[in-house]
Amino acid sequence: MKKIIIAAVSKNNVLGKDGKIPWHSKEELQHFKKNTIGFPVIMGRKTWEAIGKPLEGRLNIVVTGNKDFQTSFHEVVIFYSLQHALDFCKTSIYEKVYIIGGGEIFNQVINEADEMIISEMNFETEGDVYFPEIDGTKWQLDSNELFTDFTVHHYIRR
Ligand SMILES: NC(=O)c1ccc[n+]([C@@H]2O[C@H](COP(=O)([O-])OP(=O)(O)OC[C@H]3O[C@@H](n4cnc5c(N)ncnc54)[C@H](OP(=O)(O)O)[C@@H]3O)[C@@H](O)[C@H]2O)c1
Numbered sequence: 001m002k003k004i005i006i007a008a009v010s011k012n013n014v015l016g017k018d019g020k021i022p023w024h025s026k027e028e029l030q031h032f033k034k035n036t037i038g039f040p041v042i043m044g045r046k047t048w049e050a051i052g053k054p055l056e057g058r059l060n061i062v063v064t065g066n067k068d069f070q071t072s073f074h075e076v077v078i079f080y081s082l083q084h085a086l087d088f089c090k091t092s093i094y095e096k097v098y099i100i101g102g103g104e105i106f107n108q109v110i111n112e113a114d115e116m117i118i119s120e121m122n123f124e125t126e127g128d129v130y131f132p133e134i135d136g137t138k139w140q141l142d143s144n145e146l147f148t149d150f151t152v153h154h155y156i157r158r
Pocket residue numbers: 006007008009014015016017018019020021043044045046047048050063064065066069079080081082083100101102103104105106108129
């Protein structure tokens with residue numbers, strides 16, 4: 001099972017600000033949906049709260065350390081450890097799992113993910129959550145795809 005990080009970052013590596021993504025790009029959301037549809041998506045509890053409802057057509061997996069955490073959405077699966085969430089996906093029928101954020105989750109998986117699909121927006125912005133540094137000795141840039149508001153960089157592990 002491939003573990004794929006998918007994220008959108010500003011030119012200065014911002015992922016989020018005040019619990020939200022500080023831009024809106026319909027085209028980028030379409031790109032995100034096109035890639036992730038049909039596959040499990042793993043997210044941290046704060047990202048879950050930012051999205052506010054399950055992403056349709058995908059198995060939504062939320063990780064939290066809070067055993068009291070609950071959601072009224074039956075289609076959401078909760079794990080109390082990121083490793084347990086990944087282990088669960090390994091034993092499933094899925095050939096890929098997408099790790100969709102946020103910063104805390106990306107920091108923990110960047111050293112074990114197999115691929116990264118990073119949308120680099122065409123601007124800088126202020127933020128309080130950043131994508132981790134991409135180590136060029138561990139990651140190879142495989143392709144770039146140009147969109148109107150952003151460029152998608154596809155990285156594969158060396
Ligand atoms: N631009 C993008 O592509 C993108 C994507 C996703 C999110 N975002 C933005 O990023 C920000 C959120 O990121 P964040 O770093 O603050 O939070 P986050 O990674 O979304 O969630 C952090 C939470 O996840 C849980 N968690 C983390 N590691 C865990 C582990 N190993 N086991 C169990 N639970 C674990 C904890 O929940 P508990 O506190 O409940 O224990 C922790 O507080 C928001 O601004 C959001 O909009 C941007």
